[in-house]
Amino acid sequence: MGLFDKFKNIFKKEEKEEVEKYDKGLEKTRNNFLSQLLTLNQNHKVVDDDYFDNLEEILIMSDIGVNTVMDIIDRLKKRVKKEKIQSPEELKDIIVDEMFIIYVGGDIIVNKINYAKEGPTVILYVGVNGAGKTTTIGKMAYRLKEEGKKVLMIAGDTFRAGATEQLKEWADKIKCDIVYKENADPVSVMYDGVEKAKEENYDVVLIDTAGRLQNKVNLMKELEKVNKVIGKLIEGAPHETLLVLDATTGQNGISQAKNFKEITDITGIVLTKLDGTAKGGIVLAIKDEVGLPVKYVGLGETKDDLRVFDIEKYIYGLFKGIDE
Ligand SMILES: Nc1nc2c(ncn2[C@@H]2O[C@H](COP(=O)(O)OP(=O)(O)O)[C@@H](O)[C@H]2O)c(=O)[nH]1
Ligand SMILES: [Mg+2]
Numbered sequence: 001m002g003l004f005d006k007f008k009n010i011f012k013k014e015e016k017e018e019v020e021k022y023d024k025g026l027e028k029t030r031n032n033f034l035s036q037l038l039t040l041n042q043n044h045k046v047v048d049d050d051y052f053d054n055l056e057e058i059l060i061m062s063d064i065g066v067n068t069v070m071d072i073i074d075r076l077k078k079r080v081k082k083e084k085i086q087s088p089e090e091l092k093d094i095i096v097d098e099m100f101i102i103y104v105g106g107d108i109i110v111n112k113i114n115y116a117k118e119g120p121t122v123i124l125y126v127g128v129n130g131a132g133k134t135t136t137i138g139k140m141a142y143r144l145k146e147e148g149k150k151v152l153m154i155a156g157d158t159f160r161a162g163a164t165e166q167l168k169e170w171a172d173k174i175k176c177d178i179v180y181k182e183n184a185d186p187v188s189v190m191y192d193g194v195e196k197a198k199e200e201n202y203d204v205v206l207i208d209t210a211g212r213l214q215n216k217v218n219l220m221k222e223l224e225k226v227n228k229v230i231g232k233l234i235e236g237a238p239h240e241t242l243l244v245l246d247a248t249t250g251q252n253g254i255s256q257a258k259n260f261k262e263i264t265d266i267t268g269i270v271l272t273k274l275d276g277t278a279k280g281g282i283v284l285a286i287k288d289e290v291g292l293p294v295k296y297v298g299l300g301e302t303k304d305d306l307r308v309f310d311i312e313k314y315i316y317g318l319f320k321g322i323d324e
Contacts, residue, residue: 002092015313034322046087099318133209137153139305142304154179209223240268269286
């Protein structure tokens, strides 16, 4: 039995709601990718070079990333040879398996938040303008509050007009505490917020940051300062620095991730707007080409649309209907 059938059996019994969320969120990607794959299979009686050329193109079009696609194709070719596979029908299961393997590799995937053993856990959100940082913080705060945690949001983006207002709206909507200061230096807002969190025993602190400082060096200096100030108040903080990436930007997201990795110590990725793109294959490229785990995915704009990333549900969502 291939992985797809395995996932299908598991998900039939449990986690229905979660699976449906992924299912819906990946609809655009699946409609594009899976229909092309099925057409390809219909048009080819045998798995030959022409088949692989076409498959390669389909995978690249889903924004899986050229290098990652090459890896997948290589592995598929080896298996075809070894297992003497002839028809595309037989290859279907193996494509699912290999896409899963390319993500998981030999790694133990950790997408849990590294919570502090004691005191507040501080999570910093970075990423370019419009990636979805503020929205993600709103959704994340909602999730954590539902889990019973005492959550504080800090409006650390003091550059962008309206950014503080936007976070305040979220705070209102989900009834979350927030620290903000108009016309202030971001580091001073963060200082006040983290200090409050420490004194008033908050469980989790979510810090919003500005998307862009004129250049890489400035951003690096700013984040160094932020890390130093926060780390002085709470040992080990920030416990997580999550890079927020917009899935609809495709391969551009990959280069953003590589850049940010050089600027600061990124501990994970939040991939937003997966619901709004047909190029959801970017998840695989991030892991393979950037080497960072996707910890959360955004599957819509409402408070309920953030999910812990789950590769099994993702793969299932991508291939749902392949067996029909
Ligand atoms: N469809 C969809 N839209 C999203 C998602 N995450 C964020 N957005 C939208 O993307 C836009 C920019 O988000 P924002 O949080 O302001 O980005 P920031 O500049 O990084 O803080 C907003 O209109 C959000 O509603 C998502 O997962 N799905
Ligand atoms: Mg923002």
